[in-house]
Structure formats: C-alpha cells, structure tokens
Amino acid sequence: MNTHLKRARVFAKLMDNQFSFLGVKFGLDNIIGIVPGIGDVAGMSLSVYLIWVGHQMDLPKHKKAKMIRNVVLDTAIGILPLVGDLGDLFFKANTKNLEILEEHAGKTVLEGEVIRE
Numbered sequence: 001m002n003t004h005l006k007r008a009r010v011f012a013k014l015m016d017n018q019f020s021f022l023g024v025k026f027g028l029d030n031i032i033g034i035v036p037g038i039g040d041v042a043g044m045s046l047s048v049y050l051i052w053v054g055h056q057m058d059l060p061k062h063k064k065a066k067m068i069r070n071v072v073l074d075t076a077i078g079i080l081p082l083v084g085d086l087g088d089l090f091f092k093a094n095t096k097n098l099e100i101l102e103e104h105a106g107k108t109v110l111e112g113e114v115i116r117e
Contacts, residue, residue: 005105008053012098015046026089033078033088040078047071050097059104067097 017025029047032039051067059067074093078084 002057002105004053004056005101008050008098008101011049012094015043015094016092017095024089027092027094029074029078029092029094030085030088033085036081037079040075040084043078044071044075047074047094047097050094050101054097054101054104057101057104059101063100063104067100070096 014027015029016027018027019025029043033043035042048071051064051071054064054067070093074088074091077087077091080087
C-alpha cells in the first residue's frame, strides 16, 4: 500500500473517529474545534494534509475540488457556535476525503479494512 495512503488513514481516524463517548465517535477535529474561531481554522489547516496526499497521488482535479469542498463545508459548519460543534460530529470531512483517496487507489474501505476490488 502507498505510504501516503497509510498515513492518510491514520490521520483521518485521528481527526474524525479516534475517540468514542456514549457511542458517538469523534476525533481531534472536534476537540480543537471547541476553541471558538481558532479551533476551526486549525482543524481546516490540518485537513489540508489529505488534499496534499491527493496531489501526491496524482488525484484528478475534480476529485481534489471535491476534497476542498468537504474541508470548506466542514469548516463552515464548525464555525457556528454550539450547533456547529454538534454538526461537526456528523460531517467528517477527513473520512470523506480518505474515501476519495481510497477509491482513487482502487480500494474500498469497509470497517477499517482494505479489500481489493
């Protein structure tokens, strides 16, 4: 498996699904997003990493654009006080962007495992 893709998988899990509380999975993106303004910008800055990975994997422009939209939408949701923090629990841009990378690599993600198509 591509080294960039391996790192992207670890990163996406850490940012979106690393922790669980009362059955709700969340990650560092949710934790740092609690800090008003700065937290959401920091989360967005970190999420750009997966777009960079896509660039390294020669992802087509339309797929990179979709990844950028995911990050921008995630940031826009998170900026809203309180409601945004709740919405950010359910819109997981890093996980969505990992799926785009996995699809491009010709793989499918199921329950944290990679299978060849």
